[in-house]
Amino acid sequence: MLIVVALGGNALRRHGESISAETQRLNVRAAAASLAELIGAGHRLVVTHGNGPQVGLLALQAAAQKPDEAYPLDTLGAETEGMIGYLIEQELENALPDGPKVATLLTQVEVDPNDLAFRNPTKPVGPVYEKDEAERLAAARGWSVAPEGDKSRRVVPSPAPKHIPDVDIIRILLDANVVVICAGGGGISVVRRADGSLVGVQAVIDKDRTANLLAQEIGADVLLLLTDVDAVYLDWGKPSQKAIGRATPTEMRQRDFAAGSMGPKVDAAATFAALTGGIAGIGRLDQALAIFDGSAGTQIDQDVDELIAR
Numbered sequence: 001m002l003i004v005v006a007l008g009g010n011a012l013r014r015h016g017e018s019i020s021a022e023t024q025r026l027n028v029r030a031a032a033a034s035l036a037e038l039i040g041a042g043h044r045l046v047v048t049h050g051n052g053p054q055v056g057l058l059a060l061q062a063a064a065q066k067p068d069e070a071y072p073l074d075t076l077g078a079e080t081e082g083m084i085g086y087l088i089e090q091e092l093e094n095a096l097p098d099g100p101k102v103a104t105l106l107t108q109v110e111v112d113p114n115d116l117a118f119r120n121p122t123k124p125v126g127p128v129y130e131k132d133e134a135e136r137l138a139a140a141r142g143w144s145v146a147p148e149g150d151k152s153r154r155v156v157p158s159p160a161p162k163h164i165p166d167v168d169i170i171r172i173l174l175d176a177n178v179v180v181i182c183a184g185g186g187g188i189s190v191v192r193r194a195d196g197s198l199v200g201v202q203a204v205i206d207k208d209r210t211a212n213l214l215a216q217e218i219g220a221d222v223l224l225l226l227t228d229v230d231a232v233y234l235d236w237g238k239p240s241q242k243a244i245g246r247a248t249p250t251e252m253r254q255r256d257f258a259a260g261s262m263g264p265k266v267d268a269a270a271t272f273a274a275l276t277g278g279i280a281g282i283g284r285l286d287q288a289l290a291i292f293d294g295s296a297g298t299q300i301d302q303d304v305d306e307l308i309a310r
Contacts, residue, residue, distance in 0.1 A: 001221040002174070003038060005288065006211035007031055007049040007088075008227035019053050025087055030286065032091035034226070037289040039092075039099055044174060047088060048214060050207050051080040051185030073125065073156065074188050074200025081106050081184040088181050102179045107166050108198060109187030109205055109213075115159035123158040123204045124148065157203040161187065161213045165198065170218055186210040208268035215272050222292060223272045225265045226285040232262055232298040234309070245308040246299045249274035266300075273300045 013019050013027065039045055071079075085104030092102045121144040129137065134145040134152030146155045164170075164183065173180045186205030190198040208225060215223040231243035234255065244252075249270035257263040262282075269280035283290075283297020291297035 003222040004215040004220045028087040032095045034288040036095040047181045048183045054080040077188045085181045105182040107183040110163045111159040113191040117157040117159040121155040124153045208264045212268040223280045242309045
C-alpha cells in the first residue's frame with residue numbers, strides 16, 4: 001500500500017529537550033527505525049514532518065545577528081525542509097541499507113491569496129519578546145503580534161493548502177520506487193500570480209492539513225499522523241478518559257478535541273478517510289506498523305460499524 005506518514009514535532013525534539021543537531025539526529029534515528037518497519041513490510045512511503053522548533057531557531061539566530069537582513073518565512077521553510085529532510089533521508093538509508101532509494105524534495109504548497117486567514121494572523125512563529133519590544137518590531141517590520149503569557153510573539157496567517165504544484169515530481173519518484181520526503185512544515189507557502197508564476201508568501205500552513213492534501217493528491221491508501229500520544233482519547237485528562245481504537249469520520253467529527261493539539265490531526269484524518277475511503281491512523285511515532293495494523297493507536301475508517309474503545 002501507499003502510505004503518507006506525517007511525523008510530529010517529537011520526531012526531532014521531545015518536550016524539554018534542546019534543539020541541538022545531535023539531539024535532532026538521535027530522535028530522527030528512532031523515527032527512521034519505525035518507518036523502516038513499514039517499508040520492510042512491503043509498503044511504499046511518502047514522509048512529511050513538522051518544522052516549528054527549527055524555524056524558531058533560525059528566526060532567533062537571525063534576530064541575534066542581523067535582524068534587518070533576516071530571510072522571509074518561505075525561505076526559512078525551505079531551509080528547514082532541507083535540513084530535516086537530510087536527517088530523515090540519511091537515517092532511513094542507514095536503517096535499510098538494502099532498501100529503496102530515498103529523496104528529499106523541497107515542496108511548494110499553493111494557497112489562495114484571498115484566504116480569510118490573511119486577514120486574521122493566528123500562527124505564532126519565532127522568538128518571544130517583551131511587549132514593548134514586540135510592538136516596536138511590529139511597527140518597524142509590519143508584523144502582527146499577539147500576547148503569549150505576559151510577553152508577545154509574532155503571528156502570521158495560516159491559510160488552507162490548495163494544491164501541491166510539485167505533485168507530479170512526487171509521482172515520478174514513487175514510480176521509480178523512491179521513498180519521498182516532502183512538504184515538511186506544511187510546505188513552502190506560495191501564491192499564483194496573474195501570469196501563472198508562483199511567489200512565496202509570509203504564512204505557515206498547518207502540517208496536518210498539508211499531509212491530508214498530499215495523501216489525497218497522490219492517491220494514498222493510508223494516512224498516518226504520528227505524534228507523542230498513543231491514541232486519540234475521549235474525555236482526555238479526566239478520570240473517565242479512554243482511548244479510541246476505531247471510529248468513523250462522522251463519529252470523530254461529532255466530538256470535541258483540543259484545537260491546539262489533537263483537533264487538527266483528527267480533522268485531517270477524518271477528512272482523508274471521508275473523501276477517499278482510505279484509512280487514517282493517529283498514534284505514537286514508534287508504533288507506526290501497529291497503528292497501520294489496527295493493534296495500536298486510533299484508526300478512522302468509513303467501514304467501522306461503531307466507535308470501538310481500547
